[in-house]
Amino acid sequence: MSQPDPRAAGTTAVPARPPRPVLTRVASLGPLLGLIALMVAATLLNPDFLTVANLSNVLTRAAFSGIIAVGMTFVIISGGIDLSVGSMAALIAGSMILIMNALSVHLGPGLLTIALGMLAALAIGALAGLFHGTVITRGRIEPFIVTLGTLGIFRAVLTYLAQGGAISLDSGVGDRYGPVYYGSLLGVPVPILVFTAVALAGGVILNRTRYGRYVQAIGSSEQVARYAAINVTGIKILTYVLLGVCVGLATILYVPRLGSATPSTGLLWELEAIAAVIIGGTALRGGSGRIWGTVVGAVLLVTIENVLNLTNIISVYLNAAVTGFVIIGVAFFQRGRR
Amino acid sequence: MRHLTRLTALSLLLAGSGALAQAKQVIGVSIPSADHGWTAGVVYHANQAKAMLEKMYPNVQIIVKTAKDSNEQANQIQDLLTVNKIGALVILPQESAPLTRPVAALKAKGVFVTVVDRGLTDPKAQDAYVAGDNTAFGRVAGEYFVKQFGTSGANVVVLRGIPTVIDNQRVDAFKAAVAKSPKIKILDAKFGNWNRDDAFKVMQDYLTRFPKIDAVWASDDDMAVGVLKALEQAKRTDVKLVLGGAGMKEAIKKVMDKDKLMPADVTYPPSMIADAIRLTVESRVKGTPMKATTLIPSVLVTPANAKNYYFPDSPF
Numbered sequence: 001m002s003q004p005d006p007r008a009a010g011t012t013a014v015p016a017r018p019p020r021p022v023l024t025r026v027a028s029l030g031p032l033l034g035l036i037a038l039m040v041a042a043t044l045l046n047p048d049f050l051t052v053a054n055l056s057n058v059l060t061r062a063a064f065s066g067i068i069a070v071g072m073t074f075v076i077i078s079g080g081i082d083l084s085v086g087s088m089a090a091l092i093a094g095s096m097i098l099i100m101n102a103l104s105v106h107l108g109p110g111l112l113t114i115a116l117g118m119l120a121a122l123a124i125g126a127l128a129g130l131f132h133g134t135v136i137t138r139g140r141i142e143p144f145i146v147t148l149g150t151l152g153i154f155r156a157v158l159t160y161l162a163q164g165g166a167i168s169l170d171s172g173v174g175d176r177y178g179p180v181y182y183g184s185l186l187g188v189p190v191p192i193l194v195f196t197a198v199a200l201a202g203g204v205i206l207n208r209t210r211y212g213r214y215v216q217a218i219g220s221s222e223q224v225a226r227y228a229a230i231n232v233t234g235i236k237i238l239t240y241v242l243l244g245v246c247v248g249l250a251t252i253l254y255v256p257r258l259g260s261a262t263p264s265t266g267l268l269w270e271l272e273a274i275a276a277v278i279i280g281g282t283a284l285r286g287g288s289g290r291i292w293g294t295v296v297g298a299v300l301l302v303t304i305e306n307v308l309n310l311t312n313i314i315s316v317y318l319n320a321a322v323t324g325f326v327i328i329g330v331a332f333f334q335r336g337r338r
Numbered sequence: 339m340r341h342l343t344r345l346t347a348l349s350l351l352l353a354g355s356g357a358l359a360q361a362k363q364v365i366g367v368s369i370p371s372a373d374h375g376w377t378a379g380v381v382y383h384a385n386q387a388k389a390m391l392e393k394m395y396p397n398v399q400i401i402v403k404t405a406k407d408s409n410e411q412a413n414q415i416q417d418l419l420t421v422n423k424i425g426a427l428v429i430l431p432q433e434s435a436p437l438t439r440p441v442a443a444l445k446a447k448g449v450f451v452t453v454v455d456r457g458l459t460d461p462k463a464q465d466a467y468v469a470g471d472n473t474a475f476g477r478v479a480g481e482y483f484v485k486q487f488g489t490s491g492a493n494v495v496v497l498r499g500i501p502t503v504i505d506n507q508r509v510d511a512f513k514a515a516v517a518k519s520p521k522i523k524i525l526d527a528k529f530g531n532w533n534r535d536d537a538f539k540v541m542q543d544y545l546t547r548f549p550k551i552d553a554v555w556a557s558d559d560d561m562a563v564g565v566l567k568a569l570e571q572a573k574r575t576d577v578k579l580v581l582g583g584a585g586m587k588e589a590i591k592k593v594m595d596k597d598k599l600m601p602a603d604v605t606y607p608p609s610m611i612a613d614a615i616r617l618t619v620e621s622r623v624k625g626t627p628m629k630a631t632t633l634i635p636s637v638l639v640t641p642a643n644a645k646n647y648y649f650p651d652s653p654f
Contacts, residue, residue: 165378
């Protein structure tokens with residue numbers, strides 16, 4: 001952070017910002033270059049990596065944490081954080097399954113039951129986000145603390161509902177609901193389509209709407225944003241609601257995969273989502289960020305895991321270390337921008 | 339059993355009022371909270387055992403406490419002694435090392451200690467040890483593979499649990515048993531973390547990597563759920579056997595129904611906590627010594643014996 005010297009600024013015109021050197025511009029492509037390098041390495045190690053089936057597996061898996069990460073990008077740009085998303089996803093999955101099971105008794109395992117279940121998932125996500133946003137802004141408690149609290153609460157409630165075991169979807173509903181995860185449209189799996197749509201919508205909202213500009217303004221300086229008559233409280237609450245809806249959406253795609261929710265569902269998704277956002281070049285202290293980076297970050301993280309499973313050269317005990325090195329490496333190549 | 343109750347009551351009456359004051363046996367049970375299918379089964383079976391044994395022995399009071407981590411568990415057993423005045427403790431430690439000293443301290447104060455499943459780092463801290471047999475868990479599974487594919491041969495992939503000593507014992511025993519047949523080839527063994535989602539992903543990648551897989555040792559019923567879904571999605575028909583383990587009720591149900599892909603299971607029963615409580619209570623009430631080590635065998639579940647291992651009311 002180089003602040004222009006105020007005295008100098010008073011006397012002569014000091015260029016506010018030097019033109020970005022080529023190196024910096026390349027650095028901003030860090031995550032993309034990292035992903036490409038990883039894909040090349042993966043193909044050399046195992047040619048099966050580039051098969052359509054494998055790539056579609058990778059992208060489908062990236063859809064869950066990726067959709068959540070798109071919502072997380074808004075929260076982090078506005079200067080907040082949400083640690084509860086993994087637990088929230090688990091709780092939404094469990095509640096959604098219970099709701100659909102109960103409805104199917106009366107309405108049958110039809111589309112209406114599934115549609116109502118999906119609505120419930122989005123509503124619960126939005127309500128959880130509303131709660132976070134309200135407590136953080138009106139209650140003036142650090143987002144880290146609030147969401148650390150709900151991280152425990154959400155998962156505990158799910159564990160209670162499941163009695164520690166599994167909540168399983170009624171098989172009739174499961175059969176009808178399955179295509180939402182396993183189906184595809186024009187050869188592209190549904191989760192990938194939804195992920196793409198969410199990412200595009202996120203990009204448009206962040207870069208082309210007033211709301212998006214406000215989010216960035218609040219993140220760079222909340223005080224200045226307040227002076228500029230921006231409704232800081234409202235905008236911030238909305239970022240958490242958006243994230244909650246994203247979690248609901250991710251869960252809607254997740255539930256038909258295994259048709260069950262257990263206390264270990266969505267474990268550590270919050271770290272995956274936050275890592276994707278940061279790898280993508282969004283500053284953890286807020287103010288600036290980009291959706292495409294987040295998408296690349298999410299795909300990158302899943303790709304590492306996939307590559308490790310496809311090869312045998314590294315001890316299985318060191319998987320997490322490889323992920324750690326890649327995260328730090330990608331961040332290193334972007335350091336010029338911070 | 340009723341005779342036993344009467345006998346106990348009678349002997350206590352005969353012993354007179356002085357003995358009666360001591361007759362009320364308080365037994366503490368400290369277990370991990372239900373944060374995973376298997377521990378949920380432990381909680382269920384502990385409560386079942388409490389209900390049954392308290393009915394059987396009216397002079398016995400059993401207090402079941404669950405803890406989410408080692409620290410909480412250490413505080414809890416302290417409270418069991420000072421507040422509830424327990425005479426015996428049955429504990430399934432969250433982790434071995436951090437709980438060894440707290441348990442040893444309780445034993446030093448005269449509490450009879452039975453340790454379940456995860457051994458303490460110092461066996462002197464316990465009076466008795468009741469555990470599942472992890473080596474047998476892997477061996478029984480391996481022997482089943484040899485029986486199925488020993489002559490025909492098979493490409494096998496393995497899903498491991500979480501990197502722990504328990505997992506190493508199981509996998510080593512499995513590999514040793516399978517090695518008896520040179521025709522069985524283990525293609526790879528990766529961690530699925532005893533978790534459905536991770537198992538799903540690992541299996542997807544196995545299917546991408548290996549064009550022909552004959553059998554999967556999922557080594558856990560939760561992981562088997564993920565494996566089956568991955569197979570279904572990939573529409574692969576080369577896999578003829580998925581062997582889970584632990585004795586989840588859905589898996590046992592499949593064995594009972596003679597499922598084609600999962601015709602068997604290997605037990606590592608959460609009900610071992612119930613066995614431990616029962617043995618401890620019996621030893622306390624009757625004053626008979628308890629065996630220093632009781633191993634609950636891992637058993638192969640087949641359609642023939644599956645109904646003995648089916649607990650439809652358990653959450654696991």
